[in-house]
Amino acid sequence: MSAALEIDGLSVAYGKVEALHRATLRVNEGAIATVIGPNGAGKSTLLAAIMGLLPSKGILRYAGALLDGSSTEERVARGMCLVPERRELFAELSVHDNLLLGAFHRRGDGARALAADFAEVYARFPRLKERSGQLAGTLSGGERQMLALGRALMAKPRLLLLDEPSLGLAPRVVRETFHIIADLKRTGVSMLLVEQNARAALQVADYAYVLEVGDIVLEGPAAELAGNPRVVETYLGLSSAAR
Amino acid sequence: MNADIFLWLVQDGVTNGAIYALLALALLLVFAVTRVIFVPQGEFITYAALSLSLLEAGRTPGTIYILAVGGLAAAAIDGYAALRERAWRRLPRIAALYIVLPLAIAFLVAWAAPRKLDQWIQVLLVLAMVVPLGPIVYRIAFQPLANASVLVLFIVSMAVHYILSGLSLVFFGGEGLRSSPFWDARFKLGVVEISAQSLFVVAASLLLIVGLWLLFEHSIYGKALRATAINRVGARLVGIPTALTGQLSFLLAAFIGAVSGILISSITTLYYDTGFLIGLKGFVGAILGGMASYPLAAAGALVLGLLESFSSFWASAFKEVIVFTSIIPMLVWLSLRSRHVEEDEE
Numbered sequence: 001m002s003a004a005l006e007i008d009g010l011s012v013a014y015g016k017v018e019a020l021h022r023a024t025l026r027v028n029e030g031a032i033a034t035v036i037g038p039n040g041a042g043k044s045t046l047l048a049a050i051m052g053l054l055p056s057k058g059i060l061r062y063a064g065a066l067l068d069g070s071s072t073e074e075r076v077a078r079g080m081c082l083v084p085e086r087r088e089l090f091a092e093l094s095v096h097d098n099l100l101l102g103a104f105h106r107r108g109d110g111a112r113a114l115a116a117d118f119a120e121v122y123a124r125f126p127r128l129k130e131r132s133g134q135l136a137g138t139l140s141g142g143e144r145q146m147l148a149l150g151r152a153l154m155a156k157p158r159l160l161l162l163d164e165p166s167l168g169l170a171p172r173v174v175r176e177t178f179h180i181i182a183d184l185k186r187t188g189v190s191m192l193l194v195e196q197n198a199r200a201a202l203q204v205a206d207y208a209y210v211l212e213v214g215d216i217v218l219e220g221p222a223a224e225l226a227g228n229p230r231v232v233e234t235y236l237g238l239s240s241a242a243r
Numbered sequence: 244m245n246a247d248i249f250l251w252l253v254q255d256g257v258t259n260g261a262i263y264a265l266l267a268l269a270l271l272l273v274f275a276v277t278r279v280i281f282v283p284q285g286e287f288i289t290y291a292a293l294s295l296s297l298l299e300a301g302r303t304p305g306t307i308y309i310l311a312v313g314g315l316a317a318a319a320i321d322g323y324a325a326l327r328e329r330a331w332r333r334l335p336r337i338a339a340l341y342i343v344l345p346l347a348i349a350f351l352v353a354w355a356a357p358r359k360l361d362q363w364i365q366v367l368l369v370l371a372m373v374v375p376l377g378p379i380v381y382r383i384a385f386q387p388l389a390n391a392s393v394l395v396l397f398i399v400s401m402a403v404h405y406i407l408s409g410l411s412l413v414f415f416g417g418e419g420l421r422s423s424p425f426w427d428a429r430f431k432l433g434v435v436e437i438s439a440q441s442l443f444v445v446a447a448s449l450l451l452i453v454g455l456w457l458l459f460e461h462s463i464y465g466k467a468l469r470a471t472a473i474n475r476v477g478a479r480l481v482g483i484p485t486a487l488t489g490q491l492s493f494l495l496a497a498f499i500g501a502v503s504g505i506l507i508s509s510i511t512t513l514y515y516d517t518g519f520l521i522g523l524k525g526f527v528g529a530i531l532g533g534m535a536s537y538p539l540a541a542a543g544a545l546v547l548g549l550l551e552s553f554s555s556f557w558a559s560a561f562k563e564v565i566v567f568t569s570i571i572p573m574l575v576w577l578s579l580r581s582r583h584v585e586e587d588e589e
Binding site for chain 1: 328329330463466467469470473474476477478479480481482483484
C-alpha cells in the first residue's frame, strides 16, 4: 500500500529542549493513523512540524515527494490540511467567510466548484448553514469545532491532520465528530489523528502509535493496540475514568 | 466669528481631515496585518508630493535612485534566501519584481522628466515611482522580523523613518516645493467659496475609502488580509502566504501615502520632512478612533482636521499642541477600558 505521509527520524527542538525525538511513522493512502499519548508528549509539535509551522530535522515525505523547505502555504496547496487544537478560526469574520478562506488556495477554481463545496459542507453541518452570517467568535465550542472541520474540508485535502478534535466537547458532539471522521475516510481522505481520547481514536483508526515524552514507544494496528495491556492500563483505563 | 469664517474653517478642516482619514486607514491596515506601527508612512507623502513638483519643473526626481537601489537591496536579500533554500524557481520572479521593474520605472521617469508631459501622466509616473517602495521597504526591513514583538517592530519603523527622511533631504534638498493645482476653479456656494482642489481631495478620499471597503468586504484577497490580521496561524493553515499579505498591506499603505502626497502637493508647500507631521496626525486620528475600527478611525481623523482648523483660528500658536494633546484623554480612556494584557509572544 502506498503511503500518504512518511516520516523518518523527525526531531523538533524548542531552543535546546527537544520536544520530538527521531519520530518515525507513516499514514497509508486512504487510512487513518492515530497518535495517542499524554499531555506534553509532543503530539501537537509533531503535527505543526508536518505542516511546516515549526522547523524540524529529519525526512518528511508526502505522497512520495520530499517536503524539504516547502512553506506551509505550499503544503496546503499540495493537499495537506491541519485542524489545530486551538481551531485558529477567524473570530471577527462570518462563518461563511471562514469557510470561503478555507478554500483560499483553490481561489482559481471558479464559483461553481466553490458553490458545490459550500453545499456539501452545509449539508454535513446544517448548524453552520443556520449561522452562516454570524461571526465565528460568537459560536459555541461544538460549533467552532464544526467550523474548523468545515473550513478544512473546503480545502479539499488529501491528507487531513486532526489535533484533538474531541477536546472540550460534550460527549454527544464527540460521537458526532468521530462519526464524521469515519465518514471522511470513506471519501478517500488519509488522516493522521492526534487524540487524548484514546478509546475513540483506536476505534476509528487503522494503525496507532503511542507517543511519550518525545518518543514513539509503541505501535501497531489499532485493534491490536487496543488490547495491549499497557495501553489499556495507561490510556483506556484513564480515559474511561475521566469521562 | 461670523458664518463666513466658520464655513471657511469647516472647509479647511474637512479637506485636511479627509487626508488624515486616508492616512489613518493606511496605518490601521498595516498595523492590523503586520503589527508594524508604520511611522515612515509620512515619507511616502513627501516623496510623492516633491517628486510631482520636480517633474512639473522638468527635473528628474531623486526618487528613482531610491527605488532602483532599494529594489537591488530587496533582490539581494530575497535572492540570498532563495539560494540558501535551493529554491531556484523563485529567482526569475525576484529578478523581475525587484530589479527589472524598478529599473524600468527609473529609466522611464528619467526619459519623461525633461519632456514635461501632461499633468496626469506625471501623476501616474509619481505613483509608479513611490508605490513599489512600500513592498521594497517591507521586504528589506520588516519581513525578516515578521515574528518580532510590536516594540521591536516600532523601533525598526523609527529607524526606517530616519533613513527615508535623510534620503529625502539628500535628494530633494531643504527648500519647500509646491505643485500647481489640478483644477484652478472656485465655486460659490451661498456665502462660502469652495476651491476645486479641496473638492478633489474630499472626492478622492471618499473614492479610496469606498474602494478599500469593497476590497475588504467583497474580495478574497481583502478577506485574506483581514484573516491574517485576526489570526496569523489560522491564515497560514488555510494557505494564505503571510509574507505576501505583509507586502500587500505595505503596497496599499504606500499607494495611499502617494495619493495623499499628490493631493496636498498643490494645497500646501512641502519640505523634505513635512510628511512626517502629516502622517503623525493620521496616526492621532487613528488613535482618536480607538485604533480598532476603520470607520471610527476615519471619523477620528475628520474630527482632528476640524479641531486643527478651528484651533488655528482661535489659538494659532497652540495649534499643534492642541492637536497632539487631544490624544491624551483618548489614551487614558483606552488604557482604563482595557485591562493590561501581556503582549502575546509567539
